[in-house]
Amino acid sequence: MNELTTTRHNELIDPIVHVWGWEIPVYLFLGGLVAGMMIIAGYFFIKGRDEGHECVCYQVPLIGLFLLSLGMLALFLDLEHKAYVWRVYTTFKIKSPMSWGSWILLLVYPALLVNFLLNVPAWIGDRLAFLKIWSQKILAIKNIKRHVGKVNLVLGIMLGIYTGILLSSLGARPLWNSAILGVLFLVSGLSTASALVHMIARDRAESEMLARADNLFLTIELFVFALFFIALLSSTEVQIQSAMLLLTGPFAAVFWVFVILMGILIPLFIQNLSVSHRIKHTPVAPIMVIVGGFVLRLVLVQAGQYSHYLNAHFLK
Amino acid sequence: MARFAMVIDTKKCVGCMDCVVACKAENKVPEGFNRDWITTEARGKFPTVQMEIRTERCNHCGNPPCVHCCPTGASHVHDLGGVVLVYHDLCIGCKACLASCPYDARFIHPEGYADKCTFCIHRVEKGQDPACVSVCPTHCMYFGDLEDVHSMVSRLLAERKWYAIAPEAGTDPQLFYLV
Numbered sequence: 063m064n065e066l067t068t069t070r071h072n073e074l075i076d077p078i079v080h081v082w083g084w085e086i087p088v089y090l091f092l093g094g095l096v097a098g099m100m101i102i103a104g105y106f107f108i109k110g111r112d113e114g115h116e117c118v119c120y121q122v123p124l125i126g127l128f129l130l131s132l133g134m135l136a137l138f139l140d141l142e143h144k145a146y147v148w149r150v151y152t153t154f155k156i157k158s159p160m161s162w163g164s165w166i167l168l169l170v171y172p173a174l175l176v177n178f179l180l181n182v183p184a185w186i187g188d189r190l191a192f193l194k195i196w197s198q199k200i201l202a203i204k205n206i207k208r209h210v211g212k213v214n215l216v217l218g219i220m221l222g223i224y225t226g227i228l229l230s231s232l233g234a235r236p237l238w239n240s241a242i243l244g245v246l247f248l249v250s251g252l253s254t255a256s257a258l259v260h261m262i263a264r265d266r267a268e269s270e271m272l273a274r275a276d277n278l279f280l281t282i283e284l285f286v287f288a289l290f291f292i293a294l295l296s297s298t299e300v301q302i303q304s305a306m307l308l309l310t311g312p313f314a315a316v317f318w319v320f321v322i323l324m325g326i327l328i329p330l331f332i333q334n335l336s337v338s339h340r341i342k343h344t345p346v347a348p349i350m351v352i353v354g355g356f357v358l359r360l361v362l363v364q365a366g367q368y369s370h371y372l373n374a375h376f377l378k
Numbered sequence: 379m380a381r382f383a384m385v386i387d388t389k390k391c392v393g394c395m396d397c398v399v400a401c402k403a404e405n406k407v408p409e410g411f412n413r414d415w416i417t418t419e420a421r422g423k424f425p426t427v428q429m430e431i432r433t434e435r436c437n438h439c440g441n442p443p444c445v446h447c448c449p450t451g452a453s454h455v456h457d458l459g460g461v462v463l464v465y466h467d468l469c470i471g472c473k474a475c476l477a478s479c480p481y482d483a484r485f486i487h488p489e490g491y492a493d494k495c496t497f498c499i500h501r502v503e504k505g506q507d508p509a510c511v512s513v514c515p516t517h518c519m520y521f522g523d524l525e526d527v528h529s530m531v532s533r534l535l536a537e538r539k540w541y542a543i544a545p546e547a548g549t550d551p552q553l554f555y556l557v
Contacts, residue, residue: 063423068434069395070415072485074473079482081473142471143490149450149468160449160474233443234480234547298546371480371544 079367085140087359090225092133094247096126098255100218107211118263123178159228166220173213222248237304237369240293246286253279254355257348273337280330304369313365325354381524382459383552385531390518393431397510404509408488413495414510432555436483436495438462440550444475461499466491480547
């Protein structure tokens, strides 16, 4: 027996750390989704698939700006000292992923805006004529689409990876002590973004291509998960116990059912049938992927806070 | 350069919570929150069960994760003694520092900023002991400078067996428990 009893009962800390509720998982999910969308749009621009105005790379920025703003709102709601939020932009802390993230977000917004200005939709351009003038000025720049593509790609990768590194840098939580979280969140962001863009794409070839890409990302995600658990299970006792929280512990049901089964395996099966034209494309699989991507963040944030170096919660 | 540390004799601590009350009074810690607390640990298998009582607080780590993760520099290492402090007017309340602490020593003050033990730096700078140390009726707590080999804390660590809590978390904790 090894039993710890404490007189401390601080809010958000005891009996189990729960400093982050739904807001941070929502932000991490939307941030990853937008990152994936930027990478997809960037890829299309670089590959020169943007001929004509049907390419999804022209739909991505407006949706991206909306979703990212929603995520930022969730992040803001989570802050406890809201009036001081501007302090993140009075400094840059090289060791703090949150500081990196704040500055990356400040670069992502103008990048998405420039991407948006490459092809202002008529329903906005007719109402705000100055956007069309700006658009013409930007389009006059030589090779602008390729440049926008490259910037999208780089910023998308940075945004996608940072959301994972943000958690993995918090050393007190053994479940998060893995730099592979950065890759996991990037791949998950790419798969959720492929699913979303697949649904909204007007061009059938693009839509088909994104469904195939989604299958690839989901398969990679399974391997990354395997690496994540191998790393934890071959580490020290606290890391092993933290992995067990997801594998067999209190978070196992949600993890296996919503993340692995309904978020990866079933949509992978359905999409494999639809890309080989044995069944029709339906929104079922992409929606499952998107929900699975959100539950992945939710379960990792909650289980991570549950994991601990002190053995108070892991009595054998 | 000073390196402040606290040495706590678990053979003397009776868990009276005087240190907790002193801290709350000295630092006006809001109702429902604690900067220091008492932990009771029971180990072993009946009939050979051991119980230890100890007073805990921020470990003022030499490698403080709460300082590294802070996006604004609100969490910082004080010039004197390596004490980890928070600038209230720089803190945005993101709670990364709360999540990064293996000792769960931080909390969010009702006014919104991250709060924690300061080693009573306002008293220490005047040459006094932290409030918790000064009131302990069993004299189980010692505060001092580890850089000074003649200080009480240095001598106790040289002479007695001691441990730190969760050193494997890699934060270089500066609270030492005598056994």
